[in-house]
Amino acid sequence: MLNLFQYDFVVKGLIAGLVIAIVAPTIGVFLVLRRYSLIADTLSHVSLAGIALGLLLGISPLLTAIGATTISSVLIDKLRLSRKVYGESALALFLSGSLALAVVLIGLSHGFNTSLFNYLFGSIATVTTSDIYTVSFLGIIVLAILAVIYNELLFITFDEDSARVSGIPVNAINTVFIILAAITISLAIPIVGILLISALLVIPTVAALQLKKSFFPTILIAQAISIFSVVAGIVVSFYFNLAPGGTIVLISLLIFVIVEILLS
Amino acid sequence: MVPDHTKNIVEIKNLSYSYTIGTPVLKDIDLNIHKGDYLGIVGPNGGGKSTLIKLILGLIKPQSGTVNMLVKNIAYVGQKATDFDQKFPATVWDVVSMGRYSADGLFKGLNTEDKKMIAEAIEQVGMSDYKNRLVGDLSGGQQQKTFIARALAQQPEIIFLDEPTSGVDQDSQDQFYKILKNLNQELGITLVLISHDVDVITNEVTEIAAINRDLIFYGPSKDFVKEEHGIKFIAHHQNA
Numbered sequence: 450m451l452n453l454f455q456y457d458f459v460v461k462g463l464i465a466g467l468v469i470a471i472v473a474p475t476i477g478v479f480l481v482l483r484r485y486s487l488i489a490d491t492l493s494h495v496s497l498a499g500i501a502l503g504l505l506l507g508i509s510p511l512l513t514a515i516g517a518t519t520i521s522s523v524l525i526d527k528l529r530l531s532r533k534v535y536g537e538s539a540l541a542l543f544l545s546g547s548l549a550l551a552v553v554l555i556g557l558s559h560g561f562n563t564s565l566f567n568y569l570f571g572s573i574a575t576v577t578t579s580d581i582y583t584v585s586f587l588g589i590i591v592l593a594i595l596a597v598i599y600n601e602l603l604f605i606t607f608d609e610d611s612a613r614v615s616g617i618p619v620n621a622i623n624t625v626f627i628i629l630a631a632i633t634i635s636l637a638i639p640i641v642g643i644l645l646i647s648a649l650l651v652i653p654t655v656a657a658l659q660l661k662k663s664f665f666p667t668i669l670i671a672q673a674i675s676i677f678s679v680v681a682g683i684v685v686s687f688y689f690n691l692a693p694g695g696t697i698v699l700i701s702l703l704i705f706v707i708v709e710i711l712l713s
Numbered sequence: 714m715v716p717d718h719t720k721n722i723v724e725i726k727n728l729s730y731s732y733t734i735g736t737p738v739l740k741d742i743d744l745n746i747h748k749g750d751y752l753g754i755v756g757p758n759g760g761g762k763s764t765l766i767k768l769i770l771g772l773i774k775p776q777s778g779t780v781n782m783l784v785k786n787i788a789y790v791g792q793k794a795t796d797f798d799q800k801f802p803a804t805v806w807d808v809v810s811m812g813r814y815s816a817d818g819l820f821k822g823l824n825t826e827d828k829k830m831i832a833e834a835i836e837q838v839g840m841s842d843y844k845n846r847l848v849g850d851l852s853g854g855q856q857q858k859t860f861i862a863r864a865l866a867q868q869p870e871i872i873f874l875d876e877p878t879s880g881v882d883q884d885s886q887d888q889f890y891k892i893l894k895n896l897n898q899e900l901g902i903t904l905v906l907i908s909h910d911v912d913v914i915t916n917e918v919t920e921i922a923a924i925n926r927d928l929i930f931y932g933p934s935k936d937f938v939k940e941e942h943g944i945k946f947i948a949h950h951q952n953a
Contacts (some may be wrong), residue, residue, distance in 0.1 A: 452741060459733065464776050481886075482798065482802075484803060546889070598820065600811075600814045600820075600822065600823075601814055601815070601819060601820065603803075603807070603811070604811040604814050605795065605800060607798075607803060607808065607811065608768075608791070608811075610772055610791050611788070611791060611811075611863075612814075612815075613770075613771075613786060613792070614770050614771075614772070614787050614788065614789035614817040614873070615787070615789070615811075615812070615814070615815045615867055616785070616786075616787075617814065617815045617819065618819070641740045658800065658802060661802065661847060661850075662802060663802055663803060663804040663806075663807055663845075663847065664802050664803050664807055666802075667802040667936060
């Protein structure tokens with residue numbers, strides 16, 4: 450049997466995958482409970498525009514993706530708060546708008562190439578050493594900031610008005626949180642791909658919520674499910690020559706189904 | 714502690730608000746809330762009670778007039794309290810802890826002192842046996858007590874409650890009002906209670922403000938409902 454650890458790209462994929470597996474569901478728990486899961490989908494499409502721009506200009510697509518999602522996340526939040534458009538409409542505007550921009554940018558760079566395909570569906574083979582540094586560094590930053598605002602964010606997630614009245618700077622914390630979500634989504638691109646990112650944020654969370662634990666244990670369970678899915682997904686896809694992104698998401702879905710069956 | 718009811722802690726002047734231009738839900742409201750008051754805000758649905766509370770709390774901005782909040786430590790138990798996400802993964806302890814998050818500076822976490830106050834607040838509403846239960850698994854009355862405990866943990870000077878007993882059974886309601894009376898009389902916490910249930914709250918609160926776009930009555934609750942020959946009727950209201 451092949452030893453997967455002798456392959457440099459597998460090791461890189463596993464390292465980046467582990468960081469994402471821990472960060473994504475931690476952000477995901479807050480997004481799901483705030484009925485905000487769809488922003489993950491929107492921001493992942495925005496990241497495609499960022500990647501297309503990066504490929505066109507010849508700079509790191511990961512960095513342009515982070516830039517695009519961060520700016521868009523703040524704009525989406527502003528648009529939602531202004532109440533000029535409905536919350537979902539704000540998401541739809543950005544989703545279709547950024548996809549349109551991505552298509553135009555891809556056209557400018559003369560069509561669909563393989564590396565773009567990798568970004569769409571994820572390919573751990575595209576993870577470079579510098580990506581690992583970026584993913585690990587930003588992943589730790591996201592977790593550290595989340596740890597600082599954790600209590601206040603929990604209060605806001607549970608009861609925004611009471612949090613505001615009790616003196617918590619709700620708007621500022623919401624903005625920080627949405628930027629953290631945007632960064633996380635960009636970081637997950639190499640592992641599961643743009644089209645499957647939201648699955649990594651949402652499915653482990655939804656599965657963990659079924660177990661009806663209190664807040665922090667729910668996060669830990671979601672992380673455990675996510676870590677297992679990512680590692681198992683990478684290993685299984687390596688030996689059976691499957692697409693890793695899809696395999697990871699299918700494994701997490703399988704866990705969700707098993708949890709549902711065990712609880713019923 | 715004997716409340717003196719003379720020191721203003723909220724001053725409302727000429728307050729007006731409309732959601733659509735030309736049809737104000739609140740018009741020229743003048744009202745002071747004093748330290749130690751147990752104020753009931755009553756009025757018909759759509760009469761502007763909740764809007765008034767939101768304006769006082771700064772959740773919406775007044776279009777004209779002013780709200781002067783003279784205290785800093787304010788707690789709010791909203792209508793949403795019994796209408797929250799019943800699947801939310803939080804225990805009674807988690808929810809009551811929220812009351813301490815902004816109390817001694819943000820982003821600090823909880824120290825031993827905070828934890829003691831949380832335990833005391835849970836004890837005060839008689840929920841100690843349930844502190845590790847998920848709030849979503851509790852009855853409406855128990856959830857309501859949990860939210861009061863969260864407000865208490867904050868050690869506030871004033872608590873605003875918006876229709877706190879909606880969806881709560883009679884026994885729990887009675888217990889709930891007993892807890893509130895105790896907070897007001899024993900701890901001297903100022904309470905502002907919104908309700909459409911005039912009969913119940915006139916027996917509980919000490920001051921009444923009746924709102925139906927205008928402030929149609931303000932005064933001691935005993936003057937609001939006068940009993941005569943065993944028949945209750947509402948005192949003749951002059952426009953304020």
